[in-house]
Amino acid sequence: MHELAPINPWVALAYLVAGICFILALRGLSSPASSRRGNRFGMAGMAIAVVTTLLTHELANPVEVLGAIAVGGVIGLVMARRIAMTAMPQLVAAFHSLVGLAAVAVAAAAYLNPLAFGIADPSGQIFTVSRIEMGLGIAIGAITFSGSVIAFLKLNGNMSGAPIILPLRHLINLGTLAAILGLIAYFTLDQSPWVFWTVTALSFTIGFLLIIPIGGADMPVVVSMLNSYSGWAAAAMGFTLGNTAMIITGALVGASGAILSYIMCRAMNRSFVSVIAGGFGADTSAAAGGAKEQRPWKPGSADDAAFLMSQADTVIIVPGYGMAVAQAQHALREMGDLLKAEGVTVKYAIHPVAGRMPGHMNVLLAEASVPYDEVFELEDINNEFAQCDVAFVIGANDVTNPAAKTDKTSPIYGMPVLDVEKAKTVLFVKRSMGGVGYAGVDNDVFYMDQTMMLLGDAKKMTDDIVKALGSGGH
């Protein structure tokens, strides 16, 4: 088709091997035992892809290229080493933005120098198929970039997590989206610069507009969605270059992000469209604020909690985002260890959306050296609350709200929740009684007879319980 296509079958084969390594990398994640081997496969695949490219393309200036890899590599390694596990969602969002921007840069470079990519005839006319691929590549890349930047700012606390609602936003967004698609179609007829750069500018804009109205607790869906986009952007560029490694990877990553978004939406019983449309929690919290009644609840102290748990046979710990914010995971593990030393069975129950990204709680518990076979997913442990003595809820709220099962008018109705109310005793660690969860709804669990509210900072409360357990001499 053109002069720079991989004529050498070995080159094509090498890219295929790289693609297969990436499949094995994801396959390894089916269990923690095989996961590290999988990660090595990923590294090997990347090394094969990069070395093949370096060997088969004449480098204009090897020093510049290797220097660029070294600079990026050092930055990446330092970030990877320094980042706190609680800040993983921000890091992933930042990484997504880089993939997006890199895709934009590559697509722009291909547009400016199509002959070097072998996607144009000698007169400089870019092939029609390549125009579509390039247009889609730059659009998805730009959306990934600007969307991830907003997600990063929200997750990192530089920007309020509250949804920002623009008037007529649906109209503006749909209009912009239609304009992008229309211009990409027009691009096949006219490859003039204004078309290409307008597509780029509009795509950057819509990335911002799409993420701004989405609230903090919907970020698991957003981060997964952007993950998916970064894959599709890579796939689009793979089509442009006719590179199988990029296409396979793009498809894998695209599928991965899409499935994670689906899992997160299902865990909130929300449709993907309603999450992306945004604004959740903005109107409901105002309504709930006005009509809140005062109901009696039972306060408790760290000593009470320590006593109750040390007398229990089984304790199920339910961590949520509040635990991550308070960095209470290490104290929590210490508490678990002390209880186990007293013969109490300790388990952890994780709701799929209990953090700011899929699997966030699992990583934090792993960081605190909680063995992964003590950590259970919602569907695996939900039956056990009825038999357990104490449910210890720390920094979670909406994911334990029984209204999701009973109250058809509740904004969280239908969402799968952890059945903590079935436990003999519920210990609920919460900052104060005033605040309600993300969904802006009150939680009946607070006011039940068997519930004891432990008000205070999650980490301080857990530390106090650890002290009480240590000195109690049980």
Added chain:
Amino acid sequence: MDFIAIFSIFVLACFVGYFVVWSVTPALHTPLMSVTNAISSVIIVGALIASAAAGSPVSKWLGLAAVVMASVNIFGGFAVTERMLAMYKKKER
């Protein structure tokens, strides 16, 4: 390669991705995101081609910039995944 051949690879890879990702244990969803993020930086292949090509200086610098960004992701993504995976331990006993 012609478009249909590439497109076939793409469609089949989507199916492979679908089945492989569903088999990932939910406990490892965060490492899944960081590793997919690292491998999607295979876009560095395109960046390397751009940076190597003569003819357009702007295109070359865009390529080099993309090489830097993709390298941050590759090294950072794999390293942070490795760091996380090393923390997952079974009950010692």
